[in-house]
Amino acid sequence: MNLCESCNSADAKIVLSLEPISMHLCTNCYNELMAKDLDLKLGQLPETFSLKDYQRITRIFHVERRIDPLGIYMEASELIEFGYKFAVHGELGCDQQELLTKLIDKTRKGISKQQVKTEVFPNGQIYNSIIDDQITGMIEYDETSEDTPLVIIDGKPFTWEEVGKILMSYEGFQIKFKMFDMTDDIEK
Numbered sequence: 001m002n003l004c005e006s007c008n009s010a011d012a013k014i015v016l017s018l019e020p021i022s023m024h025l026c027t028n029c030y031n032e033l034m035a036k037d038l039d040l041k042l043g044q045l046p047e048t049f050s051l052k053d054y055q056r057i058t059r060i061f062h063v064e065r066r067i068d069p070l071g072i073y074m075e076a077s078e079l080i081e082f083g084y085k086f087a088v089h090g091e092l093g094c095d096q097q098e099l100l101t102k103l104i105d106k107t108r109k110g111i112s113k114q115q116v117k118t119e120v121f122p123n124g125q126i127y128n129s130i131i132d133d134q135i136t137g138m139i140e141y142d143e144t145s146e147d148t149p150l151v152i153i154d155g156k157p158f159t160w161e162e163v164g165k166i167l168m169s170y171e172g173f174q175i176k177f178k179m180f181d182m183t184d185d186i187e188k
């Protein structure tokens with residue numbers, strides 16, 4: 001863990017390069033610096049919020065905001081590894097509470113529908129299947145596999161091999177892969 005060079009305490013996740021120097025900063029110090037530089041007011045945000053998923057299970061999301069010269073990036077990520085993650089982007093002068101509401105709405109929508117279900121063959125073998133002939137997910141790094149990614153679907157990690165197995169029931173179908181930025185809206 002890198003310590004923030006400004007407050008010396010929190011986890012420094014951001015490297016700010018202002019030639020010729022670069023600084024390791026925590027998100028808070030980075031945002032304060034950017035806000036000052038851009039003459040922007042940082043509104044109060046909750047650290048977390050929780051919502052119920054498609055199974056009525058409570059999911060807790062950590063809220064993070066990052067100011068950049070082009071706007072405000074806001075992200076809600078679950079407090080577990082490989083969980084759900086959602087993000088929105090707003091203009092610099094936007095209402096940050098409205099942006100938060102947008103983020104919460106996007107999160108609510110994103111966790112409200114199950115996409116992959118686990119079923120059991122008569123012989124007892126367990127398999128996964130796609131519920132509505134489409135899946136949306138998030139591509140993540142797989143520590144255990146150098147050549148293939150993990151795909152996060154329904155707030156759970158699937159290995160590339162598992163995704164392949166799910167697709168096997170679609171032999172003979174066409175497939176379309178399209179990539180979206182985290183802040184884009186994908187219709188489910």
Ligand SMILES: [Zn+2]
Nearest residue numbers: 004007026029
């Ligand atoms: Zn700091």
